[in-house]
Amino acid sequence: MKKKVLVITQNFAPEIGSAANRMERICEILNEAEAVTVFTTEPQYPQRAIYSKDKFRTSSSSTGFIIKRVKTRRYATEKNLFFRFLLYLEVFIKLLLAIRREKQNFDIVLATTPPLSIPLVALFAKRKFKAELVLDVRDLWPESMQIFNHFIATIARRSSYWIERVIYQKADRIIVNSEGFIPFIREKVGESKEILFLPNALMPKEFYSKRKFNTKEFFKVVYVGNMGAAQDLDSFILLAKSLQDHPHIRFQMIGYGADYARIRKRINDERLWNIEIRSPEPRQKIIEHLKSADIAYVGLENIPILHTVIPGKIIDYMGSALPIIGVASGYSKKIIEQARAGIVFEEKQIMAIKKVLLDWASHPEIRFYHGENGRAYAEKHFSWELNQSLLNKFVVGDDDEEKSHDVCLERVYK
Template sequence: MKRVLIISQHFYPEIGSHANRIKHLYMQLKKENYDVKIFTSEPSYPNKKIYEDEEFWDEESLNCEKDNIVRIGINNRKYSNSILNRLFYYLEVALKFLFLIIKDKQRYDYIFVTSPPIFTGFVGLFAKYRYNSKFILDIRDLWPESLKGVGVFNYPLILNLFGALEKILYKKSDKIVINSLGFEEYIQKKAKISKSKILFIPNGAVKEEIASINRQENKTPKIIYAGNLGLAQNTELINKLVPLLEQQGINLTIIGYGVNKNELFKSIKQYRNVTIIKPLTRKECFKIITEHDLGLVTLKDKEVFKTVLPGKIIDYMTCGVPIVGVIDGYAKEIVEKERVGIASNTDDPQEILFLIKKLLDDKKLRKEMSQREHHVILRDFNWDANIKKLVEYMN
């Protein structure tokens, strides 16, 4: 039986697409009869306190796995606009992972490491030589390109250093896994590697999640924003959109977390058409998403974000909820090509309101989009099928 070590800062029961991706990967590889172990951290995103609630620990098979899930404790837990706070946090995680690897006497055939943060990537590179294993690098965001995109860090010398480190990781890895096809060309050019070294495995859903969806019609139009309200998301646009939605009698539900959450919630709390819900488990979140007519996605208009495919898009499609996307590049291409919503790269709230009303007024079109979404998920974003690509490589 082949042995795999996964190294990931985030994992079950944390919320967010990073933790959910690694949870599915871990469980799918076990289903494929691999002996899988993970080094991860104690759940703390977006804050440690929410995981005191037992409802987040809803995967009994993982709750029993004490030996194969090894967690490190973290002292610096600040998720903030301060890039220095984040860097110290990432470095602390990386150093503790290194100590685990040095102490661990087992042998592994494959080291699977997910990045960003880039420091975890270098932990994986160290593990490759420590265990004499194949090194699989999972890229969920282009880093440091995304640092430039969020606009909180602009020191060319340090960014160039990070860029050089990124290139080393691409070259030294045995396989690169990407969750967005938008990354493929960038990585090829950056590291001068062949396309054959790159494997596309997007975030996705499992069949049980799709089977549990039960859509119902609403008397009052309802749209939802579910997910991160961070530095990459255009929260300013949501802020401007809320009063316009209220004027039109359209309700907005937000299930949100992230560094811009408090600022946004404070500025929109006086509007009666807004319902704010605290972070939920994935299962509970899906139940609420399905009660809505449309799902909203927003990204800032920066070049790097044209390469990403937000996890919200896949979650909305899993729930059969048509998408209104303030997006560009690869994500916009997916929404338009598959005809599962409307996408625009404008940040004009009046124009976004027009698109929302256009879809809300066309019940037949929304139903067609909803049906297509399930087809697209089963065909392209299905973990049970997509894990076979990784298994084929590892075998």
């Protein structure tokens, strides 16, 4: 008999970003064997207005499970932390009321964080349905709020540590998307609780094995994703500025975030003709842009809490066979170097990055080496097909050993 799984998430398809994509894939996998119901919001990240466009209406493939959405007010959350926390509060209240009214019973509740308000709703659902709670941790909150230099973030962070501890301790099992989170969570829950490392991953069609590493008339360096406090994009802009005397090398930025408008203005004001900046695109279009690029840029500020993460864009870059260059530390740097997928610097060394980039532009065999290494590593470690049996077994207790995969990274920590 199928178990009933309730998934609670603030972000879900057709929203862009790794959170929505991750939860859609998890729900699709679980729904193949179980009965999944999703409680989420109307599409609103990063801006509600973009989802009125046709290209986003058809960007989701979610089928076969029930999706129940709550509608919220419009908030200018990208630049205003106060409005962002108001949104979290409204989502918390409306999801809580929706679950209170829910007539169906559930065997398992799966909630994802951040924000912390979502697992708080899940604790209520766990109690109401007498269900097991599986917590999916995509980022360490409230610790990650250290990147915001704002008194509201400071107050929220300092007042939320006890909530975080309670949530981790009340969860029956925990999933993380970065191995860098595990030591931190272990301090909160002890050694007995099971923790599954389930990284963000790619579908088979998203891997790109036909890349041609040859000399081209124009050479494109791409950055995709969030443009905010955690990302070092000043280095990307300075790199492009330093290469304006190499007109065959072009730069492209595709994304969203608190710094998007500022970056666009800077590009226009400084007349950086070799940088193209584009507004958010559906995931399918992003994958197409990556396939047409030659080198991918990653930029993370050197802040201790960011040393624990691996941004989803790194996995997308590797799956697209793009050699990676940029600035990163900690777990992200470790994975890129372990995969031999590129060269990243811990400090903002523009001239050093420029030298590597020019070398790669004239030596396609080096790009081939890093690009193919990255793709092979991603196929081995960052595939949703490989995640499938382990996820089912961990969340709902699927004991079909014939389906298990011996994957070195995807494993349960006990």
